[in-house]
Amino acid sequence: MPVDRIHWTELPAAARAAVEAHTGPVLSADTAQAGVNSGIAATVRTAETVLFVKGVPADHPQVPTQHREAAINPYLPPASPRMLWHVQAGGWDLIGYQRLTGRHADYTPGSPDLPLIAHAVAELQVTPCPDIELKRAEQRWSSYAGSSDVSVLAGDTLLHTDLAPHNMLISDRAHVIDWAWPTRGAAWIDPAVIILRLMEAGHTAAAADAWARASFASWASAPPAAVTVFSDASAAAWDEIARNDPRDWKKNIARHAHDWVTYWRSHTQV
Incomplete structure (x- = not known):
């Protein structure tokens, strides 16, 4: 089921705070245009790093799909991006991934x-x-x-x-x-x-x-x-x-x- 895409600044404050507990303050975020299954999909920049954040509302049918992604990630080959953290806050389910360019x-x-x-x-x-x-x-x-x-x-x-x-x-x-x-x-x-x-x-x-x-x-x-x-x-x-x-x-x-x-x-x- 497609999810309406929002920008980083439109996430609830509690959700953004939960992410920043892992990343430090977010300086900028660029919303991805591709894909239909994530309510938030953005390249996020902090003072220390750049990463990719994706997520869906916690009551959305896509949540089990996102949990499958989180569960399988530690077992994937090196070519797949590493999951950095997985949080639920502010009514959202959010995952941070190693950012791959390409x-x-x-x-x-x-x-x-x-x-x-x-x-x-x-x-x-x-x-x-x-x-x-x-x-x-x-x-x-x-x-x-x-x-x-x-x-x-x-x-x-x-x-x-x-x-x-x-x-x-x-x-x-x-x-x-x-x-x-x-x-x-x-x-x-x-x-x-x-x-x-x-x-x-x-x-x-x-x-x-x-x-x-x-x-x-x-x-x-x-x-x-x-x-x-x-x-x-x-x-x-x-x-x-x-x-x-x-x-x-x-x-x-x-x-x-x-x-x-x-x-x-x-x-x-x-």
Whole structure:
């Protein structure tokens, strides 16, 4: 659910004071324009440092999502920003993160960002999945899978599951950010997720598939029947997302999800 974005100075005084207890006095704050899931998202400057602050009202439905981000952060690979603190005050739930500088990734065909993206996701694929409460892939997609056996989605890999370009920050390398939906599951699911984003950026299904096969051992060895189950469930999930919030980009992803299913079924024996 989107959250109305406010500026740092519009936060309640108690919320700002709780942040400054960790940071010292805030000298300036620049509100981020991208993203729709944070009520506050700002680069904050103090006399000692620069950091990124994000948060939502304490009674907003996005609060559990933010708590998932906080819980998973200590276990993430070095490319992801470190959480510095997490506070609740003044009717707000707020997190301070290490500030990373960079730009959102370019997923278009031939982009020089693609090798960096592949490296970041490959690094994530070998990051140990922590023994904490996480959504399981077979749970997350079960309601979209019909009568299919969702146990084929199970696994012990830490998955991001939302590898959109705005969740990849490019500097000298790619940084995976915004961990709202960490999930435990089969390693090939994140490559399947990124394939739809490559198609959104202009790749054909065949080209996206080939890139993923060359980049990720998990995708190259993924059981075709399991991929079919996930692909069908993903298309159904995106249909629901687009129905509930029919913005163009969501409808486009839903269309690409069905295009992918058509391609996959035509190129496998499943």
